[in-house]
Amino acid sequence: MAFVKFIVDGKECMSEEGKQLVEAAKENNIYIPTLCNYPGIPPKGSCRICTVLISGRPATACTTKVTEGMDIQSAVPELESFRKSVVEILFAEGNHFCPSCEKSGNCELQALGYKYTMMVPDFPYMFPKREVEAWHPKLLKDHNRCILCKRCIRGIHNNDGKTLFAYGKRGDKLLINIDPETSKDISDELAQQAMDMCPVGAIIRKEKGFAVPIGRRKYDKMPIGSDVEE
């Protein structure tokens, strides 16, 4: 196993060669925000919030492997402003009503909104008309909240290794639906994993809402990324 040295925001770091840059930075107590990325599943690079500058050129830190001598800028005003805009766009594009969302307090998008002190988005709300897909006995897919990060498609599979979720429609009508065939007879544990995999409140395990009291939710006491940063 070869180790490489690299620099993030002037700090000298060390990690295994070829490691995902997001993970390599994390090992060195540096938080690079992510949304579509999830440890252990193939990266997609779709949300762009992990964009960093490598030798001055933008690249997504989830799809980039660390190499010897890499010089990375992450927590710089230009990128932080860009990341805030990504969060704002996602809020404006869907129907994200945190006050009644059971993922509130455990939602990565909401947590990033707080991290970047988003008050009112600079972008006009689109208020799209979207449905709640509620036919499944254990899962509910709320398309109003889906940010199309595809974590569920990449990360949640049944016993046959088939994904539980699938694309529906195209272009700006693109949806991620629950696949009736592959999601048949799923266990309660897999349903819970699907909910936990979703960074927002788009995948909800039925009948268990709001079971975790306020104060004990993931981001109630620890802002997102604070477990990584020194």
Add this chain to the structure above:
Amino acid sequence: MGKKITIEPVTRVEGHGKVTININDKGEVEQSRLHIVEFRGFERFVQGRPYWEAPVLVQRLCGICPVSHHLASAKAIDVIVGAGTGTGLTPAGEKMRRLMHYGQIFQSHSLHFFHLAAPDLLFGYDSDPALRNVIGIAMANKELAVQAVLMRKFGQEIIKATAGKKIHGTGAIPGGINKNLSVAERDSFLKAADPNNADYMVKWAQGALDFFKGYYKKNKDFIDNFSYFPSNHMSLVRKDGALDLYHGVLRAVDADGRKVLHDVDYQDYLKYIREEVKSWSYMKFPYMMSMGKEKGWYRVGPLARLNTADFIPSPIAQKEFEEYKSLTGKVNNRCMHTHWARLIETIHAAEMIRDLLNDSDLQSDNLVTSGTRQARGVGVIEAPRGTLFHEYSVNNNDQITECNMIVSTTNNNEPMNRAVNFVAKAMMNGKKEITEGMMNAVEVAIRAYDPCLSCATHAYGQMPLEITLIDPNGMILDKKAK
């Protein structure tokens, strides 16, 4: 030439409304109305949402009594998940909810009496409006103002400990509650230094009632006769007739104390109650079907509750209840006595909080129960302002298909209109000039009901009230907004 007075907005109430008073050529009040000008929406946009979201979503109707909506909705959803009607929960589930509710009653009643009603009592309804507010109270009686703030704070802290947040928490979930009360939380209420403990709150609640009774002695005529008119009265009562603000059966009595609704199961409320729509207000007019639209309207809230209940199951409040009854008779139709009744309830809430805090069931981990799924559920609770109805129907996919709410202030719609008319006639008939004091007198009558106009219209957004003077030809002659 006749004229129209508009009071807009009505102040020191929760919500946005206005009063119009039509005066004819002879200077007599012909018609007066309380218009609610906010637009509703919650019953519609809750449709399609999963049922377990309802208690958290619909409480956004209000920032003053969200706990009432949270619990009424949760009680309806309890029925849907097969957890029974009010009595099917685990001891911890029910008692945590009760604690939350009595915390809400305590803070809301304290807020209303000290912040909204007391300025009229302390300074007089026709005193300088610049002083006739909570800041004026703070300047005139600092001790009372501090007490007001700390009493409200205590109630809010109880809500936080049970619901997770002081406003818009998530404690009540289908079939129970999502947390118990830790020993540390319990002790923070029982063992805190004076005055921030449960025993002291009972004393302060008694002090607030003594303050009112002192005022009553000096202003008996005003308190007894201001906006005094007969009506029916409705509330929940416990099965044995006790005052119970969390759960019970529906009882109504007429203006003479005869039972007109005989302790019925609120799951069947639609058999007994209807809502009439009128073109000039977004707030509906409920009435008891058996008595018809003209005679079936009723009051809810503290005055009504002390008319329907046979006794109060806490000793200090019961003693005060007995004194109140001995002075006011079997049925009390005196509008301003609502303040008296509200303060007796404040003592009761403080006593219940203290007793519940000493109950070890609150430390249990057995929090949730469920049973056979139902398609429809009704939840009713006695909110600070009165009886609150929530009804939901749910499809096989767990989505809400229908929702109906009859909010406390909606139940009081006709009585508030009667009160406006009563006071307008008493104050303005034959008067050449309409003074600010006269207009505030109209508001004093409305304020006695502690209305929440946002709740009543299920509005989403702002709240502010306005009074209009119209001539017989419909021309606006005078309009006052605050």
